[in-house]
Amino acid sequence: xxxxxxxxxxxxxxxxxxxxxxxxxxxxxxxxxxxxxxxxxxxxxxxxxxxxxxxxxxxxxxxxxxxxxxxxxxxxxxxxxxxxxxxxxxxxxxxxxxxxxxxxxxxxxxxxxxxxxxxxxxxxxxxxxxxxxxxxxxxxxxxxxxxxxxxxxxxxxxxxxxxx
Numbered sequence: 001x002x003x004x005x006x007x008x009x010x011x012x013x014x015x016x017x018x019x020x021x022x023x024x025x026x027x028x029x030x031x032x033x034x035x036x037x038x039x040x041x042x043x044x045x046x047x048x049x050x051x052x053x054x055x056x057x058x059x060x061x062x063x064x065x066x067x068x069x070x071x072x073x074x075x076x077x078x079x080x081x082x083x084x085x086x087x088x089x090x091x092x093x094x095x096x097x098x099x100x101x102x103x104x105x106x107x108x109x110x111x112x113x114x115x116x117x118x119x120x121x122x123x124x125x126x127x128x129x130x131x132x133x134x135x136x137x138x139x140x141x142x143x144x145x146x147x148x149x150x151x152x153x154x155x156x157x158x159x160x161x162x163x164x
Contacts, residue, residue: 004023004075006021006061006074007054009052011050012028014030016028016030016031017031018081019075019078020085020088025075025084026080026081026088027074027081028079029074029077029078029079031049042067048063048064048065049063051064054071055068059071059072061074095137096125096133096134097133097136097139098134099113099114105136105140122142123138
């Protein structure tokens with residue numbers, strides 16, 4: 001029997017790891033801090049914990065301080081999320097928007113999206129040199145907030161002009 005390998009690890013809040021395993025499952029694993037006081041454990045440092053990486057062979061999750069956990073342990077003891085890899089990919093495709101898609105959704109220019117980002121009105125989840133990625137829900141909330149903040153007649157005029 002082949003060992004389960006981890007394709008990707010993502011540290012999230014409360015010292016948990018989201019694991020994409022090669023058996024097409026998505027799992028979440030909570031770090032138990034076994035055998036030591038929680039405060040004394042080296043991975044209790046959240047900055048260090050967030051540096052988790054998959055080893056090149058996919059058989060371990062490692063940290064810069066030398067801590068490691070085997071993929072089989074993590075996949076065996078992690079809670080299986082009711083998502084397949086295909087479900088997760090579909091979720092990302094439907095809920096992550098590029099700067100151009102945000103501009104289209106808000107009926108404004110890319111420059112306006114950049115301005116909204118610079119003023120903290122929109123938060124990108126990832127930034128590249130010439131593009132940013134946003135969560136669709138935040139963009140829709142921004143659109144609703146903008147429409148709710150203006151009187152109805154002014155909101156219709158603003159919507160026609162393309163201001164966000």
